[in-house]
Amino acid sequence: MPSNVEITIPTATLTGDHTTYNITIRLPLRSLVVQKRYSEFASFHDELVHKVDAQPPVPLPGKSWFYNTNSNEKLREERRQGLEKYLQAINNAEDQRWRNTSIWRSFLNLPSQATAGENTSSARLHKAVTGPGALGSAPITDPVLWLDCHREMKSHLHDARLHLTRRDQATTPQKQHESSAHAKSSLAKAGTMITALEDGLKNPGGGADNWAGSGLGEGEIRRRKDLLTTAKKEKDGLENLHNAMVQKSKLDTAVASIQDKDKLVNSTKPRLGSGRVLGKETDKTRELDNQGVLQLQKQTMEAQDKSVNDLLKIVSRQKELGIAINNELEVQNELLTLADEDVTRLQGKIDVGNKRVGKIS
DSSP: OOOSOEEEEEEEEEETTEEEEEEEEEOSSOEEEEEEEHHHHHHHHHHHHHHHTSOOSSOOOOOOSSOOTTTOHHHHHHHHHHHHHHHHHHHHOSOOTTTTSHHHHHHTTOOTTGGGOHHHHHHHHHHHHHSTTOTTTSOOOOHHHHHHHHHHHHHHHHHHHHHHHHHHHOOSHHHHHHHHHHHHHHHHHHHHHHHHHHHHHHOOOSSTTSGGGTTOOHHHHHHHHHHHHHHHHHHHHHHHHHHHHHHHHHHHHHHHHHHHHHHHHHHTOOOOOOOOOOSSOOTTTTTOOHHHHHHHHHHHHHHHHHHHHHHHHHHHHHHHHHHHHHHHHHHHHHHHHHHHHHHHHHHHHHHHHHHHHHHHO
């Protein structure tokens, strides 16, 4: 039966010294865009024919030996249309042999069994997260499931940030505690999934569904490692923010408790009617004997010591918040550095392309 996935190639983009074809894929519940070069199409076609032992319904557009798509806009458009018909013929064919291969799914970054609907993919992801040998003990080595788990992990990080925002806006201790518990749970799930994803990238060993048989290039694997690095920094920043909020809540509770105790002591202080008048009296000492005055002095000194301790705790809390803010700034700086490196690498490719164009002209 035909697939319920819609595939088109609406545009082709000149990138450096080669042409990139933008494949738009519309699934029942979401859409995605995959960029591929013609050489990747050719490798994919060879692997698919070797796997199925049959030619697809429509042949792959041939390679031109005298013209290239960089300088010939007409050839570029013809090849875009031919590649679109090639993918659509496989996607809409009654024969499912080509679509049921891992080669097809990996090339288009489709969830496993996407042609059977999103429910199957969701069930597969749920099994990987909660089933026997779940994420805590087994690395994710399936390249398609890896992307699904990465999206799920990003969703947990988003939920954690949302709960921390609600905790900051909560007006009662109970709501603060509930939001804090939800945020901690989401961060724990995200941490477990990050570990499984990271272990999957470290363990590219055999198997048709592993990296070795997925057709993923070094650039794609490096991109996934960068995604993990960014996610880990985001998780660490959220954990630092959560810890700072918890410490602030504890300090506020301690200060409130001290104030309540001081009010209770002052309200139950014994009054002695000795009528003693010695030197310059105050309202607090006028009705106290010598022992009472000494006790009052001790209480005053203890209250001053507590005030100093409270001030020290407040200063420590401000220091922790400052450290958390600094850590977040470091994360943002590192992200900017990664973006700058990508821009530099892209600029290098553009320079190489310009040199080659100069030689041709």
